[in-house]
Amino acid sequence: MDLDRIAIKLRPRESWEGIDLGFTMARQWFIKLWLIWLCSALPVMLLLVVLPLPLWLAGLILWWLKPVYEPPLLYWMSRRVFSETISLRGVFSDWRRIVLPQLIAMLSWRRFTPARSFFMPVVVLEGLRGERRKKRINVLAKNSGAASWLTVVGIHFEVILQFGLLGLILALIPEDLLWTDWQSYLFDPDPVSEWLHHLTALAAMSLIAPFYVAAGFALYLTRRSQLEAWDLELGLRRMAQRHETRPVTMRNILLACIALMFIGVSLPETAQAVEMSHQEAKSLIQEVLSEDAFGEEKTVSYWEYVGEEESQSEEPDSAFFRWLASIAESIAFLGELLLWIVVMALLFYLLHWYFNNRSTLGGSVVELRDRRATPTIVAGLDLRPETMPDNPSVKALEMIDQGRCREGVALLYRATLSRLVHYYALPIKAGDTEGQCLDRSRTLQIPGLFDYLSELTAIWQKLAYAQHQPQKNQLVDLCHAWIEHFGGRDAG
Amino acid sequence: MHDKTSPPQDRLDRARQLESEIARAVIGQQQVVHEVVLALFAAGHVLVEGVPGLGKTLLVRSLSAAIQGEFSRIQFTPDLMPSDISGHIMFDMKSENFRVRKGPVFCNLLLADEINRSPAKTQSALLEAMQEQQVTIEGRTFPLTAPFLVLATQNPIEQEGTYPLPQAQLDRFLLKVFIDYPAEDDEQQMVKQITDGRVGDQLDTSTIRPLMSAEEIPQIQNHVASLKVDDEIINYAVRLIRAARDWNGIEAGPGPRGTISLLRAARAEAFLGERDFVTPDDIKRAALPVLRHRVRLTTDLEIEGYRPEDVLKDLLDNLPAPRK
Numbered sequence: 001m002d003l004d005r006i007a008i009k010l011r012p013r014e015s016w017e018g019i020d021l022g023f024t025m026a027r028q029w030f031i032k033l034w035l036i037w038l039c040s041a042l043p044v045m046l047l048l049v050v051l052p053l054p055l056w057l058a059g060l061i062l063w064w065l066k067p068v069y070e071p072p073l074l075y076w077m078s079r080r081v082f083s084e085t086i087s088l089r090g091v092f093s094d095w096r097r098i099v100l101p102q103l104i105a106m107l108s109w110r111r112f113t114p115a116r117s118f119f120m121p122v123v124v125l126e127g128l129r130g131e132r133r134k135k136r137i138n139v140l141a142k143n144s145g146a147a148s149w150l151t152v153v154g155i156h157f158e159v160i161l162q163f164g165l166l167g168l169i170l171a172l173i174p175e176d177l178l179w180t181d182w183q184s185y186l187f188d189p190d191p192v193s194e195w196l197h198h199l200t201a202l203a204a205m206s207l208i209a210p211f212y213v214a215a216g217f218a219l220y221l222t223r224r225s226q227l228e229a230w231d232l233e234l235g236l237r238r239m240a241q242r243h244e245t246r247p248v249t250m251r252n253i254l255l256a257c258i259a260l261m262f263i264g265v266s267l268p269e270t271a272q273a274v275e276m277s278h279q280e281a282k283s284l285i286q287e288v289l290s291e292d293a294f295g296e297e298k299t300v301s302y303w304e305y306v307g308e309e310e311s312q313s314e315e316p317d318s319a320f321f322r323w324l325a326s327i328a329e330s331i332a333f334l335g336e337l338l339l340w341i342v343v344m345a346l347l348f349y350l351l352h353w354y355f356n357n358r359s360t361l362g363g364s365v366v367e368l369r370d371r372r373a374t375p376t377i378v379a380g381l382d383l384r385p386e387t388m389p390d391n392p393s394v395k396a397l398e399m400i401d402q403g404r405c406r407e408g409v410a411l412l413y414r415a416t417l418s419r420l421v422h423y424y425a426l427p428i429k430a431g432d433t434e435g436q437c438l439d440r441s442r443t444l445q446i447p448g449l450f451d452y453l454s455e456l457t458a459i460w461q462k463l464a465y466a467q468h469q470p471q472k473n474q475l476v477d478l479c480h481a482w483i484e485h486f487g488g489r490d491a492g
Numbered sequence: 493m494h495d496k497t498s499p500p501q502d503r504l505d506r507a508r509q510l511e512s513e514i515a516r517a518v519i520g521q522q523q524v525v526h527e528v529v530l531a532l533f534a535a536g537h538v539l540v541e542g543v544p545g546l547g548k549t550l551l552v553r554s555l556s557a558a559i560q561g562e563f564s565r566i567q568f569t570p571d572l573m574p575s576d577i578s579g580h581i582m583f584d585m586k587s588e589n590f591r592v593r594k595g596p597v598f599c600n601l602l603l604a605d606e607i608n609r610s611p612a613k614t615q616s617a618l619l620e621a622m623q624e625q626q627v628t629i630e631g632r633t634f635p636l637t638a639p640f641l642v643l644a645t646q647n648p649i650e651q652e653g654t655y656p657l658p659q660a661q662l663d664r665f666l667l668k669v670f671i672d673y674p675a676e677d678d679e680q681q682m683v684k685q686i687t688d689g690r691v692g693d694q695l696d697t698s699t700i701r702p703l704m705s706a707e708e709i710p711q712i713q714n715h716v717a718s719l720k721v722d723d724e725i726i727n728y729a730v731r732l733i734r735a736a737r738d739w740n741g742i743e744a745g746p747g748p749r750g751t752i753s754l755l756r757a758a759r760a761e762a763f764l765g766e767r768d769f770v771t772p773d774d775i776k777r778a779a780l781p782v783l784r785h786r787v788r789l790t791t792d793l794e795i796e797g798y799r800p801e802d803v804l805k806d807l808l809d810n811l812p813a814p815r816k
Contacts, residue, residue: 431809435773465722466769 007083010231013222015146022218026211029080033073033210036091040069045202055194062198066205067106067116071098071124073213078125081221098124117216118147139227143219150219154212162197162204169196383418393482400475406463409475412482413460416453419486420444434461452481499711506703507533507712508764510558517554517700518547519685520678526764527669527781528555528643534760535713536666536753537622537642539607539657539785544647546671547682550697552603552643557697561600561639561706566618568610570653574617578627592629597621600637600706604644608654618642619661639709659744659788666753668785712763719759720769724814729754729775735811736783741793741803746786754782772813780804 008021026033044065048058072091075098079086091098102123106116113119122128122136137144166185170178185193225231276284288294389395392415399408417437420426424444428437434457441453456478462468511529518525524540528551531538540548549565556563566577579595596602597618604618621627622642626635644665646657662668674682729751737745755770757778762770784800793803 429809431811431813433772433776433813435771436776436813461771462769465725465771466720466767467722468769 006230006234007081008221010225010234012226012231015143015219015222018143018219018222019146019150019215020218021222022215023211025077025081025218026214029077029214030210032076032088033214034206036072036076036088037069037206037209039088039092040072041065041202041206044068045198055191055198059194059198059201062202063205064107064111066209067111067120068099068103070117070120070209070213073210074098074120074124074217077214077217078121081217101127102129114151115144115147115216117150117212118144118219119216120213121217121220140220140223142226143223147216147219150212150215154208158201158204158208161207162200165200165203166196169200383414383421388415388418391483393479393486396482397476397479400472400479405469405472405475409456409460409463409470409478412478413456416456416482416486423486449485452478452485456482499708499715503704503708504712504715504763507708508766509703510555511764513558513700513703514551514554517697518551519682520674521547521551521671524669524671525551527667528552528641530757530760530764530778530781531667532559532639532641532709533712533716533763534666534756535639535717536756537644537664539662539665539668540643540645540671541648541668542645542671546673548605548643548645548671549603552601553697554700555641556601557700558703559600559639559706559709560702560704561709562598562637563601563603564596564599565603565605566596567605568607568614570609570611572610572614574614575629577614577617578621579629581630592632592634594629594634595627597627598634598636600639600641600709602640602642604642606647607644608646608656611655612658615655615657615661618644619664623664637706639706639713659786662785663747663749665785666757667781669781716759716763717756719762719767721755721759722769725758725770725772725775726755728772728814729758732775732779732807732811733783735807736787736804739803739807741790741798742787743790744788746783750783750786753786754778757782776808776813779808 008025013021041062045062048062051058053061072095075094076086076091106123110116118140119137122133122140126136128136170180170182170185180190180193184190185197189197389411392411396408396412396415399405399411417428420437420441421428424441424446426437426440426444428440432440438450438453438457442450444450459470459474459478463470510532511526514525514529515522528538532555542548552565553563555561566572575595577595577597579593579598581590582593583589584591602618607615607618621636622640625638625640626633628634673679733746733748733751733754736742736750739745754775758770758774761774761778762768765774767774780801783804787800787804789798789800789803
């Protein structure tokens with residue numbers, strides 16, 4: 001690393017300025033960086049097209065392998081920053097050396113490191129691993145917060161860019177040729193939509209990657225420049241170059257030495273060549289330290305309370321404050337009470353709702369059959385059990401014997417619906433016709449019941465809507481069969 | 493059946509077999525076939541909405557083959573003239589007389605393809621024939637032969653440059669039927685059946701057995717029209733239509749013609765259900781195809797993507813059915 005050849009201006013920078021520097025670098029060299037990224041990612045994409053993988057898996061792999069595409073960019077930039085131009089061929093001839101070390105780690109447990117771009121130079125450029133890498137990262141860690149934010153923002157921009165590209169493509173396709181819409185695209189994509197998704201993802205990743213890597217690298221340079229005072233070293237080197245042609249005073253040299261002592265870098269070669277006795281150096285140091293720049297004193301004044309601490313237990317002295325406190329307590333108590341009432345009401349409502357909807361929540365039919373439901377009026381008919389005679393089939397039989405067949409069948413049908421609603425918890429709607437009630441009863445799956453209901457419904461419909469008088473023995477059979485199906489229970 | 497003038501039982505049975513017979517050629521469209529047969533027996537016309545290539549022509553050809561009726565097809569285009577439908581008078585040079593040249597409307601089954609592609613004047617020529625069952629050419633009136641069923645189609649996708657049918661004209665169709673893509677198995681069976689040993693893309697209705705003659709259809713229609721409808725059922729139909737006028741989400745409801753159409757369709761349902769009386773189930777089954785083109789939803793529901801069927805289903809679920 002030759003700092004003299006560095007192509008960026010070194011100065012102390014904040015993290016965000018560092019990211020700005022990275023973006024400037026990315027803009028400056030965008031085409032090269034973009035091509036390098038594509039050269040890494042496109043073969044992977046083509047391989048995924050050929051392999052018989054599910055499309056979602058292909059997309060995931062393409063995204064997961066990002067740490068494979070990024071190191072060549074960093075490598076090229078690290079050379080370019082120090083004014084060394086390297087061709088694409090040169091980058092990829094060193095590919096194994098750049099990418100393969102620690103690839104497994106980068107693709108597994110380090111894949112989700114938020115400051116990936118910032119720490120990548122430690123691995124790729126410094127080649128550190130294990131404990132040394134860890135220590136190095138601990139030293140550099142100051143900028144990792146900004147690097148994490150860089151990743152977060154990068155992800156967002158990538159998604160926005162991808163969907164922007166998708167929107168553009170879909171908007172440019174004539175409506176007649178459009179094979180999908182956003183809803184289908186997002187929730188039920190066809191293979192063409194999935195490939196379009198992956199292609200736009202690739203495009204978005206390729207556009208964001210140069211900025212991401214360059215910003216991470218710039219953060220790394222900024223941090224190292226801070227830690228190792230590259231700017232000062234560079235400044236001193238330039239000073240030294242200037243003084244090579246002039247007489248060098250001892251005082252200037254000493255100043256440079258002291259400055260370097262403070263910043264902890266190696267001395268410039270010109271300074272190392274000076275020889276001086278210990279005593280002379282000490283007196284000179286004293287002289288330098290006594291100057292204004294080192295010996296400045298400041299007096300700062302501020303106020304500080306030095307009296308006795310007041311007691312913390314402050315009770316409201318006045319009756320007003322006591323009254324106010326009691327009011328507040330009462331309000332708090334009422335609030336708590338109200339909250340408990342709301343909670344209990346909610347609980348009660350939930351229980352009530354649960355018991356009313358047990359059939360739809362998978363409750364057992366047998367349990368429901370034994371349950372006495374709340375009396376209700378269903379479908380405009382009074383189906384309350386208490387409105388039924390004690391034994392509807394016997395009552396219907398009596399009516400039929402008296403020649404009131406229509407009334408008898410009507411009672412039998414009403415009682416049947418009542419039983420279906422209250423004992424079998426059959427959900428019948430107000431608008432359900434006889435046919436729909438019959439269809440719903442099919443779900444009960446009780447042997448013989450559906451056949452019985454079919455016969456009863458057919459007879460009832462003929463009687464009600466066509467005034468067809470059924471044969472008496474048919475009706476008598478229906479009443480007897482009713483007892484078999486529903487008869488063992490009280491009606492009311 | 494219920495009176496002495498009813499057609500013989502075997503004719504009624506053959507009429508009821510129409511549906512299954514047509515379904516042998518038109519595979520995977522049972523509901524559409526059912527509704528078209530329903531319209532035939534109810535002496536109504538059908539508006540079919542669906543994308544091209546779903547077998548609408550095959551359906552009408554199959555029906556025509558099954559009842560041995562005359563079939564015509566008119567492709568509606570922007571430059572189609574009323575006389576292209578009804579016919580015109582031409583001067584015959586040989587006989588030196590004016591001769592009437594009857595248009596394609598003189599048939600039993602007419603497929604009016606993409607009716608909304610022609611301007612209102614041309615549409616109304618057909619709609620008049622549908623309503624009056626007669627055609628006037630140069631002042632002379634010619635009655636149409638019964639049965640006369642128009643199956644008009646609309647393409648729901650390509651709406652550019654079309655002339656949507658106004659509500660008053662939509663009302664003349666007894667049913668509006670949606671024809672959708674068939675299920676995968678049905679489509680596979682259909683493709684196999686149609687392509688095996690066939691050259692070109694001509695429609696094959698050779699598998700259809702002629703079940704009855706076109707002349708028998710009016711007798712069946714008369715029989716259907718005389719099926720018993722209880723007052724409760726009429727009351728239910730009227731309540732249904734009246735509720736549709738005031739139902740939340742419906743801006744314009746059906747008129748009395750809707751009630752009449754509903755009862756006609758319900759009678760045909762009862763006939764196909766092998767009953768001689770109408771039940772509330774028949775009304776419910778017929779309600780959607782009869783009413784879906786007779787209601788207009790409010791703008792906010794349309795914007796939210798609701799269809800008339802959604803609102804009508806809600807209405808049918810909530811309107812108490814008659815129980816005596």
